[in-house]
Amino acid sequence: MVIQYAILGLLSRQPLAGYDLKKLFAEAETLYWSGNSNQIYRMLVKLHKDNFVTQEVHQQEDAPARKVYTITQAGKEALLTWLQTPPELPQVRNHFMLQLTWASQLNDADLEKLLTLYEEELRVKQMMIREQLQRDKGLAENLGNSRSRLLESRITERWLDYYAHELAWVQDLRQEIL
Amino acid sequence: MVIQYAILGLLSRQPLAGYDLKKLFAEAETLYWSGNSNQIYRMLVKLHKDNFVTQEVHQQEDAPARKVYTITQAGKEALLTWLQTPPELPQVRNHFMLQLTWASQLNDADLEKLLTLYEEELRVKQMMIREQLQRDKGLAENLGNSRSRLLESRITERWLDYYAHELAWVQDLRQEIL
DNA sequence: GCCGACATGTAATGGGTTACATGATTTA
């Protein structure tokens, strides 16, 4: 139940409504959740029941009511405990690599097409992360302490580096086999 | 249903029993499946029903009977069709990165411990891939054509490169923040 | 006598996704 801590983490910065969380997950290029409402709203109910968050209903005139959630002391402690749990290795599920494993069965044209499409997707993803980085820059400048800002920027750099290497690798491969 | 094509791919090389597939998935460091029997045996039944594989029961005296599956022409065509489908971006689920996002809430000792544990896991994984590479080398030398051997080695290199970069990145980070 | 390898399978559960449902307001 990792999403639980992702939510607690976001709430540790500022109180948020389910809708806000949903958008944050959907927009975040480096978080892998789709931002589907099922998981989020259910988890918020659970977190509330566990007293990890408090709920405040904000009535609005021009829009539906917002349920704003604030992290509690117990919630902060749960987050801190999770931060101390031994890290797991990344789970990389690369469909393309699987295709490539058997791709010698393709003719040259189809193989090249496969590589080209993958390269394009990688470039699009790269651009999206770069754009998100630009958007976040303005907002995050004064948020958190210097260490958290440093971590955040190093993490984004790592993601960009990953996609850059993946791209360079495919391009090399193309050169070599076609 | 990606595992379907992973199975068909393996069967396109040689006929195999469910037990063989289970072991292959469990051992393969770069395939992300656990090799659990539920998925595999169910999928084999389905593939058989779809006429993508044929089943042959091999009775043995000293061990239980093996159900050996062989890919059919229809199965080969299904595999080929899948190979031509547009590739998807890798889904990287990195729990550690999530922890790190909020890790500025940890004290120096705990943060360092987190980094150290991650580094260790990365090194173990690296070694396991290298060992698998050694094991496979002997077996694969005469298997498949030269293009498939080239693809396979480039894919393994890419995985090793990924873990190497991840490791180098954590080490840099440690230097910078501690 | 227990453990691991061989070999096939089922049950229960967890985690995540898409699609659906509702209903108001703003924008093209």
Place this chain on the structure above:
DNA sequence: TAAATCATGTAACCCATTACATGTCGGC
């Protein structure tokens, strides 16, 4: 008038995992 945004939530489904169930054989 159709759509998108705001806001919360439910239903159905799929994929994957762990644990369980069964039975034989060989080695320590």
